[in-house]
Amino acid sequence: MSGEVTMAAGRRPDTAARWWGSLAVAALAVAAVTVTAQAVGRFHWWAGFVLVPGALIAASGGPLLLRGGGRGFVGYLLACVGGLVFAVGGLLMLGLMGRGWPLMITLPALAIAGTYVWHAADPLPAAFHRTIAMLALVTAALGITFLLLVNGVLDFGDRGWWGGFIMAGGAVILGNGLELLRHQIPYRAQAVTLAIGPGVIALLLGLRFLRDWPFNL
Template identity: 60%
Template structure:
């Protein structure tokens, strides 16, 4: 009975959030005078896909991860529909870089217990956060809020990603486990190369 109630609450919460988000996007598009009705064929399915993840999230456990993935996919599809409906795809497309990266970073909530798998998962999650930073920077550039000129700004993010990988390699080295040396080597090597490449782009060498 408790499981059924959890599923029902998940559906109600998911459908309620989907209806609210769809209504808000439609109202905003109509009030802006740039209403593209055909984008509803992307917006509404995205909202329903996201809502379908609600029951699994409500049940918790391993099923919650599946619900998170479904909700994340739906949220991305919904965002595409909202940008199209509002006519903001030209300036808003960096959101489609930020959201998937944040979705990947959010999977760290379901990190594994094994130190090697957990360390690799943490590395991917932190790299995804770095990718979200790239998306935010692209958004600032596209909207004209920041002018970077001819600077190879992406080199800074490459160096940040290299630092993330290198730090996680050092953290893995603390654990007594099989294949520790191999894992550290596989992480340190690419991080050094990425750091040097990032420095090259940033300095314009």
């Protein structure tokens, strides 16, 4: 009994340290954005009502994330939601939403991709989860491309460049479907067939945007 009490007492300072550390990181992040906005002459004080809650929400997820397991997943969700709100607040405070809005595509996509850390052990749901996570990575790359286009770093002209991302998505679906062939699981043939169809269609559709071939619509 005394041993259990000692262990519980030992865990409390460690838990408190995690919470205080997470709050300290949130405070530093808010201070960094605020000081930067003031330094460049783009300070919008009202954005603090978005920035600070986002930092606090993200901070509440940090200690849970470190605990792992189911609580870790809840902490991850809180950290992602808070981080997204914080990013919105940061863009608003710096007056960069007009040029930084593609981050609202990239950041949620990366958050979805990160959930694969908690994928199922069964091959079929794991393959489905992996497909979603990899499609999210493709979406994140699309957001980064938009960011570069909006800020004048890239210029593809009138070319249907987005076809490459459609083809990438098709390759992800097709590849994860074919990967199921190496597993001895029920409904394997049906699952592979369901993946091949959309994958091939996406590949051809992306090719149509890139090269206007083989269809002339």
